[in-house]
Amino acid sequence: MDAISDQRARLGDAAKKFISQPKKLLIDGLWVEAASGKTFAVIDPATNKEVGRVAEGDKADVDKAAKAARRAFESGEWPSLRPMQRERLLHKLADLVEANADELAQLESLDNGKPVMMARHGDVVMTAEFLRYMAGWATKIEGSTIDVSLSYVPQGQFFAYTRKEPVGVCGQIIPWNFPLLMAAWKIGPALAAGCTVVLKPAEQTPLTALRLGELAMEAGFPKGVVNVITGFGPTAGGALVEHPEVDKIAFTGSTEIGKLIGVNAMKNLKRVSLELGGKSPVVVMADADLEQAIPGAAMAIYFNQGQVCTAGSRLFVERKVFDKVTEGIAAFAKQMKVGPGLDPSTQVGPLVSQEQQERVLRYIQSGFSEGAKALAGGKKVGATGCFVEPTIFVDVKPDMKMVREEIFGPVVCAQAIDDVSQIPAMANDTIYGLGASVWSTNLNFVHRLIPKIKAGTVWVNGHNLLDPALPFGGYKNSGIGREMGRAVFDLYTETKSVCMTV
Ligand code: NAI
Ligand code: MG
Secondary structure, three states, rough: OOOOOOHHHHOOHHHHHHHHHHHHEOOOOOOEEEOOOOEEEEEOOOEEOOOOOOOOHHHHHHHHHHHHHHHHHOOOHHHHHHHHHHHHHHHHHHHHHHHHHHHHHHHHHHHHHHOOOHHHHEEEEHHHHHHHHHHHHOOOOOEEEEEEOOOOOOOEEEEEEEEEEEOOOEEEOOOOHHHHHHHHHHHHHHHHHHHHHEEEEOOEEEEOHHHHHHHHHHOOOOOEEEEEOOOOOOHHHHHHHHOOOOOEEEEEEOOHHHHHHHHHHHHHOEEEEEOOOOOOEEOOOOOOOHHHHHHHHHHHHHHHHHOOOOOOOOOEEEEHHHHHHHHHHHHHHHHEOOOOOOOOOOEEEEOOHHHHHHHHHHHHHHHHHOOEEEEEEEOOOOOOOOOEEEEEEEOOOOOOOHHOOOOOOOOOEEEEEHHHHHHHHOOEEEEEEEEOEEEEOOHHHHHHHHOOOOEEEEOOOOOOOOOOOEOOOOOOOOOOOOOOHHHHHHEEEEEEEEEEOO
16 A cells, blocks of 8 residues: 555545635534634544644533524424425435535545545435435324223313424434434434434544534524534533433444443433444355355445444354355455545545554454454554554454454454354344344245344345435444434434313
8 A cells, every 4th residue: 555645635626625614613503613712633544644623612512502402492493494394404405415425525535534435425425315315204204193082081072192293402422434424314313303403523523514514504404403513522422411401312332432321311311312332243154145245244344444333243154155255255355455545446444543443453463362363454554544454353262352342443253153053142142233134045044033133133135235214223232222214203203192172
């Protein structure tokens, strides 16, 4: 890999312009500096260089934003908009995402490290599609009429129904792996339901959430409906979780912080939904179409440098095809082009930060010292930048640290299946339960296996097939609640029962 010193020259004019402007907080429709006046650095993980600074919001700024979101929720234009007008605003936002797609993809690549082509054709396209899907729900959230008995009121006649009302002010805390898409996943359903939001992007990747905030203003969302506070977890994020004006917290990130947030949100009974870590199994049967399964299992882990909550990080392969599959994945890994994200030919970019690179390298080291063998990868790449080779380990035991814990990097651990009846136990041997995939041509077997896998999503002959219409979320330590699809509106509405004597 050729070292580069500054990727900014690769940006288009629009992204260059955005980078060169001061990046402030969006509170009540205005861009303002942090009350403290502090800023923090945006680092390009391909070069470890600072590429800009953003405002460092903390408790004082969160307070202003939460109060603005409260005002916007209770009074003014937003609560009186018709559902179709909310739908229209979300479509407008999706249009603007599409109109600025190249800029958003470049900013995402610069900030997160991911290959720009992935950002452009994955993250940005999915962001617009997701917003459109959620726009459609604004007009379709409905309660029901219920025929009540109330037999202890002998003479009465009744009319009873339920209303689905927006839950209120939503504090939304998101991670760095899909910064723009995560922002849309959070604000889309909240706005469709009529809520207002205070969004806190991850400190590693604030840029596209700020740009999305600008686009939300341009789309015409009333002031205070969308607020964006950049800042750190314990300060800005913590203040959001504690704030009395915030009715609901939606969090995506680590299980460790998710548990903390869940406990803190419960102290004043905020609604809370959590999308947390994973250690998703990929099960490859001997009868699978291996031409499909080998690249499929490779991309299940190497996509987005393995920084995916549903990354297929535990691979189970039937013994008779174990060598063929693991060697196939190793060959796939070795031919992947590692490089800076803004180079359009890059397939594997840097990890998001030096901290994450070190974390992943520590897991790789633990694998070696516990006796596993790398068929491919196992090292960092280059002297600068947060690059790690796509890695596959064999000679793996189920109790190894790297098999048990979420690595969040391009590292897969392969184990052989000797007894097919043990597959559910092997797949479920984890505290997590987010995703799983099964690769097989035997549909009877697959359908018998699916109910036994404790995971929020099971893919068959595919992995990471996400769609806005499909509920997404975790069993066990992978979280609480289902985002996407109809299910997400359980998270963003309160049900009000109305019972009338007539
Ligand atoms: P994290 O869970 O600390 O950060 C996620 C978000 O939570 C960020 O916006 C952060 O600022 C915020 N946050 C952190 N501490 C907080 C607090 N006390 N109160 C409120 N908000 C807080 O994740 P981090 O440290 O970036 O990554 C560590 C590991 O977590 C990764 O290596 C990976 O294993 C896992 N992770 C999992 C993700 C997933 O989607 N499943 C996403 C990001 C990280
Ligand atoms: Mg953290």
